[in-house]
Amino acid sequence: MLNKYNPSEIETKHYQNWEQNGYFAADFAKKDSFSIQLPPPNVTGTLHMGHAFNQTIMDGLARYYRMKGYNTCWIPGTDHAGIATQIVVERQLAAQNISRHDLGREQFLEKVWEWKNISGGTITQQMRRVGCSADWAREYFTMDETCAEAVTAVFVKLYNQGLIYRGKRLVNWDPVLGTAVSDLEVENVETDGSMWHIRYPLADNPDEAVVVATTRPETLLGDVAVAVHPEDERYTHLIGKQLILPLTGRTIPVIADEYVEKDFGSGCVKITPTHDFNDYEVGKRHDTQLISVLSLDAKILAMAEVFDYRSKVLESFRLPEKYAGLDRFEARKQIVADLDEAGLLVKTEPHKLMTPKGDRTGSVIEPMLTNQWFVAMSATPNGGEPDSEFKGMSLAQKAKHAVDSGAVKFVPENWVNTYNQWMNNIQDWCISRQLWWGHQIPAWYDENGRIYVAHNEEEAQKLSGSLKLTRDKDVLDTWFSSALVPFTTLGWKDGEPETEAMKAFIPSNVLVTGYEIIFFWVARMIMMTTHIVGKVPFRDVYIHGIVRDHEGKKMSKSEGNVIDPVDLIDGIDLDNLLIKRTTGLRKPETAPQVRKATEKLFPEGIPAMGTDALRFTMASYASLGRSVNFDFKRAEGYRNFCNKIWNATNFVLMNTEDKDCGYGATATEPRGYSFPDMWIVGRLNQTIEQVTQAYETYRFDLAAESLYSFVWNDYCDWYLELAKVQLQTGCESRQRATRHTLLCVLEVSLRLLHPIMPFITEELWQTIAPMCDAQTADSIMLAPFPVYDSEWIDQTAFDKMNTLQELIGAVRNLRGEMGIAPSVKAPLFVESADNLADYLKYLPMMARLTEATQVATLPESDDAPVAVMNGARLMLKVEVDKAAETARLNKEAEKLQKALDKLNAKLSKPGYTDKAPTHLVEKDKAELAELEEKMAKVKVGLAKLA
DSSP: OOSSOOHHHHHHHHHHHHHHTTTTSOOTTSSSEEEEEOOOOBTTOOOOHHHHHHHHHHHHHHHHHHHTTOEEEEEOEEBOOHHHHHHHHHHHHHTTTOOHHHHOHHHHHHHHHHHHHHHTTHHHHHHHHTTOOOOGGGOEETTSHHHHHHHHHHHHHHHHTTOEEEEEEEEEEETTTTEEEOGGGEEEEEEEEEEEEEEEEETTEEEEEEEEEESOGGGGGGOOEEEEOTTOTTTGGGTTOEEEOTTTOOEEEEEEOTTSOTTSTTSEEEEOGGGOHHHHHHHHHTTOOEEEEEOTTSBEEEEEEEEOTTOOBOOOEEOOGGGTTOBHHHHHHHHHHHHHHTTOEEEEEEEEEEEEEETTTOOBOEEEEEEEEEEOSSOOOOSOOOSSTTTTOOHHHHHHHHHHTTSSEEESTTHHHHHHHHHHTOOOEEOEESOSSSOBOOEEEOTTOOEEEOSSHHHHHHHHOSOOOEEOOOEEOHHHHHTTHHHHTTTOOTTSOOOHHHHHHSSEEEEEEEGGGIIIIIIHHHHHHHHHTSSOSEEEEEEEOEEEOTTSOBOOGGGTOOOOHHHHHHOBOHHHHHHHHHSSOSSGGGHHHHHHHHHHHOBTBBOOOOHHHHHHHHHHTOSSSSEEEOOHHHHHHHHHHHHHHHHHHHHHHHHHTTSOOSSGGGTTSOOOOOHHHHHHHHHHHHHHHHHHHHHHTTOHHHHHHHHHIIIIIIIIIIIHHHHHHHHHHSOHHHHHHHHHHHHHHHHHHHHHHTTTOHHHHHHHHHHHGGGGTOOOSSSGGGSOOOOOOGGGOOHHHHHHHHHHHHHHHHHHHHHHHHTOOTTOOEEEEEEOSSOOHHHHTTHHHHHTEEEEEEESSOOOOSSOOEEEETTEEEEEOOOOOHHHHHHHHHHHHHHHHHHHHHHHHHHHSTTHHHHSOHHHHHHHHHHHHHHHHHHHHHHHHHHHHO
């Protein structure tokens, strides 16, 4: 074994060995199953801290249950990520002055597949770096042939059941991408805007008008009404009257609706159903017309498009010619100017507003009335369901029932409230996207516009007769295919019996994911799996927090606070870190800001931590909170923990190799166990119980806390030191027992640690396990997880160990009070009515003493302080050179005072505590408190010497 811990030397070799030997594969010979689905990351992505956090938890669970003897299957895969992937490839083409339209759909998709095959699998390789023990033989891609067939089959089934339909609805529309987008792809950004107050004259008395306040005057052209609150006494006499719509000559009614807030603005709200989601609902309640005035690229139309709420096309009309073809924001300026000129603009006020923007393009999202495909959430299917408790329910009812019945549980439970809030306000799901990359919708149209949904064109042709057909150009929302992964990844085929994998792994045991996709993915998987298979997709949903930086800020490239987990594993110098962070920014102009932030956070780059330190850090953060503030210093601390384990193993080997340890040939020889031996074995069993409970309740933070406390504090800091005494002074049977305990406790501890720290534990276990007859498997990951045994809890040993720790603590406190340097040893005298022989033999080594002697009465002394502990009196007898000690303390006081003066000056500098980063100010304050505490101790020492 190497003297020095070097993670890079052990990680690659062990992972390759695990994968090549098939240790990650499911084993159907085992009775009980444990399975988990990986939330498929976008194929465009690279590993970020959120992935490392999420995957540490999932892999920890997989390794734990594999060691528990379960048929364990962790299913990996990647998502084709329609919008994200198409944008990446389009940007690559744009660099060559080529657009997708230049290539055409077929050639463009060839380019996307080329890119995916070359670069798209990066994240699965990075997962291996994090130690993920996924069943790679089952790896899927949501656009592969098997998934594509399943997606088509489900679409056809839902359409035939009356659960998928095509209709004209209001959707989030990205004018740059030219497609509908989901709410998850929309970021609401606070921006500085204006509120325009506009006069709408009464048709029967133009001298009288209502004033409407709006942030979007350009949509005025599509107004269908002005709404007031039904109880607003200012306007009740106007309800039902007609107003003249400015700049158009059209008249629109005043309607009453409780949506209007009486106390906000003027109390009058313009209603434009085709360009505002709230207005759409108001218009629907009053059965108004729907008037579209913007084209799909967000320009003013020449002719307004008019519909009713049943998608029936009504008579269109011409819009003012001067606005036709203007971009929406140019039109806004012109319309405001024209209103002002017409005397209809009352005032303009600055106004802060939340502006919806596409997360990929940054363009302002436009609510747009378009033809789309939808999944009906509240309709009941017209047959074709498997027999189950969910049969006959709507998709929304199935999703609600699964959680209400307890078949699916959320951890923590409070996320049920969020889930129900979404489900109680559910709308039909828009599943079509106007993209080229994705699952093309399996629908064909004839010359008369009739729709034929089928598995393929040949089937559609049979349905239509001999009519000429054209396939729908839209593709499915990425969330549609990812909603099916609980069963499509296990071999599901429509109409065929369940596969062996489906029987074993549906439902899976737990889904580990973030709260932001509870509705977009979690709820939809429950809907689809209960509807298609008749079972819930998973039993538990463990919701973890979002990883943020050490100040709680969102990690983003533009902020310069992103940490790539692989950089943390391998280490990276500052120059390469700067190159990496300033290359490929979405906004190149932010490069100076990113550079400055990077130099401030990592002035010397990022040192190599290794995978195990990263994983232990992530596990320690896995509490039930909403966010995780990642502190680089904490990772450094757990890198030291790895070193501690490594060095402890070296110590054990030095004292056990080629020696009698009570195993093998000498297993039957007597072993004289001491109370420290019995104590450490008892503490080990307590830790087994705590860690087992933590793993099974998804409290990886508590598992990490228990493991760290036991290994570092109990085993390394206490037991190893006590073992040195026993090995040096004990009889043969005592030494044999000590060596036996050293090996046994270390081997079991490695198995306890393995789910979180797979690499270092494998490396050390391969050396330790054969020495203590514990190598029952070829790998630690296949070895049994430790089992708690209450018979090893010896309360007498616990009590005696507590007494010993108190004695050692009392002696150390005495040394501190007397200012005795660590290099100086002194004799200890103990006066006690009890026989303390069992304890005193450990004190010289543990408390740096020349001897520890029990006496009837303490010796006479004028200046030696005495400590009292449980009736015993303790005295350190040491001669102090008062002059030398006074000089030393005065020198220390002078040094401390200079540091205090410098720090106080910094903190008292005007504006420093308000303007400096919070973590730096807190660090300075903590340092100040520490210096003041040290100064106080020096002064106490000087006072005693005086």
